[in-house]
Amino acid sequence: MYELNEEKDPAVLGPFELLAVLGQGGMGRTYLGRRLPLENLGPELETGYHLTEFEESAQPPLAAVKVIKPSKLRDSSEHSEEEARARFAQEIETMRTVASARVPVLLGADADAEQPWLAMDYVHGPTLHKLVHTCGPLAVGPYGALGLALVDALRAIHGAKLLHRDLKPGNIAVGPDGPVVLDFGLAVLTERDSDAALTKTGAGFGTPTYMSLEQARDTKHVTESSDIYSLGAVLFFAAAKRPPYPLFPLQAAPKWNGVYGHCLPLLGRILVQTAEQRPSLDEIESDLRQLLADHGVTEVAAADQLRDLVTEAGLIPELPAKALSDLPDPDVQHAAQQAVDDGGSPDDPWAPDLFDEFLKAEAPDLAALDPAAEPAPGPTGYVPTVVDPAAQSAPQTLAPVPAQSPVTSYPLAPPQPPAVPELDVAPPLARRAAERLRKAYAHSGRL
Numbered sequence: 001m002y003e004l005n006e007e008k009d010p011a012v013l014g015p016f017e018l019l020a021v022l023g024q025g026g027m028g029r030t031y032l033g034r035r036l037p038l039e040n041l042g043p044e045l046e047t048g049y050h051l052t053e054f055e056e057s058a059q060p061p062l063a064a065v066k067v068i069k070p071s072k073l074r075d076s077s078e079h080s081e082e083e084a085r086a087r088f089a090q091e092i093e094t095m096r097t098v099a100s101a102r103v104p105v106l107l108g109a110d111a112d113a114e115q116p117w118l119a120m121d122y123v124h125g126p127t128l129h130k131l132v133h134t135c136g137p138l139a140v141g142p143y144g145a146l147g148l149a150l151v152d153a154l155r156a157i158h159g160a161k162l163l164h165r166d167l168k169p170g171n172i173a174v175g176p177d178g179p180v181v182l183d184f185g186l187a188v189l190t191e192r193d194s195d196a197a198l199t200k201t202g203a204g205f206g207t208p209t210y211m212s213l214e215q216a217r218d219t220k221h222v223t224e225s226s227d228i229y230s231l232g233a234v235l236f237f238a239a240a241k242r243p244p245y246p247l248f249p250l251q252a253a254p255k256w257n258g259v260y261g262h263c264l265p266l267l268g269r270i271l272v273q274t275a276e277q278r279p280s281l282d283e284i285e286s287d288l289r290q291l292l293a294d295h296g297v298t299e300v301a302a303a304d305q306l307r308d309l310v311t312e313a314g315l316i317p318e319l320p321a322k323a324l325s326d327l328p329d330p331d332v333q334h335a336a337q338q339a340v341d342d343g344g345s346p347d348d349p350w351a352p353d354l355f356d357e358f359l360k361a362e363a364p365d366l367a368a369l370d371p372a373a374e375p376a377p378g379p380t381g382y383v384p385t386v387v388d389p390a391a392q393s394a395p396q397t398l399a400p401v402p403a404q405s406p407v408t409s410y411p412l413a414p415p416q417p418p419a420v421p422e423l424d425v426a427p428p429l430a431r432r433a434a435e436r437l438r439k440a441y442a443h444s445g446r447l
Contacts, residue, residue, distance in 0.1 A: 001032065001317050010350035011332050014049050014110050015041065016065050016119055019322040028067045028115075032122060032320070035060040035107065036328055036336050038346055045345065050092050050109045062122035062323060063107050064182075067115050085111045092118065100156030102149050103181050123180045126315035128238065129169035135313050138238045140262065141305035144292040146172075146179050146238055148299065150231050151285045153181035158224045158281075165219070167230035168210040169237050174310050178303055209243040210234065213273045225275035231284070232270025239263040244271055262291060 002021040004011070009031070011018060016033040023030045035051075037060070089111035096106055104121035128146070132138065138146060150172070157164055164171075164181065171182045208216065212229035215222045236244045236254065244254035244267075254271055256264060266287045269279050279287070292302055310316065322329065336346040 001320070003320070004031075010347060011329070012036070012336050012347040012350055013065055013067065013117055014108055014113070014119070015045075015051065015336070015346045016063055016108065017322075017328050017332050017336075018065065019062075020320045022064060022122075028069045030067070031065045032323060033063045033065040033119060034323070034328070035063065035119075036333060036346060038337055038340055041340055041346075045340075048110065048112070050096075050106070052105060052107050059326060061105075061107070062124070062319075063119040064104070064122045065117055065119040067117045069115075085116065088116065094160060094162065097160040098156050098162065100152055101177060102153035102179065103156055120182075123173035123175040123182070124316065124319070125173050125175035125310055126313075126317070127170050128172040128174060128179065128234070131174055131310060131313065131315060132169065132238055132241050134315060135309060137241050137258075137260070138309075139305070140260075140291065140295045141297045141302040142309050143235070143238055143263070144288050144297065145299070145302040145306040146174075147231075147235055147288040148285060148302075149179035150181065150234065151281050151288070153179075154224075154227050154231060155281050157181070158227070163222065163224065164227050164230070165215070165222070166207055166210075167227055167234060168207045169234055172234065174306065176307070178306065208247055209245055210237075212275065214275055223275060225278050228270060228278050228281065228284070229275075232267055232278075235263070236267050236271065239267070262295070266291070 004018060004021060009018065009021065013031065013033065015036050015038055016031075017036050018031040018033045020032040021029065022032050089109075092106065092109045092111060104123060107119040107121065109118035110116060126134075150167075154164065154167075164183075166183060167181065173180050173182055210230045210233040212222065212226040215226045215229075233244050236242075236259065240259045242258075254267075259267065266279075266284065270284070272278060289299070292299060297305075327333075335349045339348040340346055
């Protein structure tokens, strides 16, 4: 967590006061924030920001506000950025249907902003990657608690017709109420039979060391089973302090040395390269509960052990003074309220040009300053859902493979990392000016 840079970080984004910088990478910049208690925001802005209602008497929850580079909403097809933004807005609405304590709540978003953003509940705890890097492989109790939490998260995400597509230790935060799966909102819809079909075949998304072979080959035609494979790869990391493969799924079986014997049966069933042979979430849940029972650990005790492990390791981040205060910065509150009263947006007083410095180039990930940080993935990012008639065609058929022991991966040829064209063209000045004018006049009554 880092202090705001007044030269390039705004104080407000949408109706959220920004309190600190959580991280930065090729996809954009993430802030710690909190919703401002603004009056007379108006139904148009309330709807445009996709705001979640909260009780005025209650302190708004802390938020992780992610600013997405506009280039990440473009793809290599003929579809425009406007179409991609519209699809992004549609996916934001879909995210609202995910109800689980294991995924953060969507607090607000703006797909039409010059720099699109979304805000979700902030989870006050370390990532699983940092926890295992610091404390080593998890014992049976914490391991079982982690697995059961991830099963609950994927069940909720899949129930909303979403795939995560990038489940990995760095996208799992271990908060005070247990593990929470992050960044599921940057997934794409699994509805292949609608106009809101998936991305173009061959577009890359995910982290190679935790993705399934079918996802490495063809992102578009994967199913929930691909997320289950990633779940197994995460549990392998929790048991061995390393992913099952160094780069991406290989022809050989994972190296099982160093993995506790009690973890092998379940992991061996999940980490196979034929999607249809992987167990269901219900089967994984049953196996994890049996694992805890065999070691005389209740689910409640397992959750307590995981929580104690985080606390005793001293990995809970220290919040800035602004986040500990019950009141927003009075100057920030006044300026944002004045902007609303004048018919504008709360963040109007803070010029969007402040973002230009880090959005023009692929800035280094701030997490790289932390030796326990999750290794940066390959050329991946947000994959917008775009209209793709080819998505209704049947997925390519993988070559048949010989049956092997359930504790090994199936011998398929290793995939080549998918090539992803990187488009990073800044919007023209005229377009930025038009966007600011549109926002300025939207609520002024002068149109």
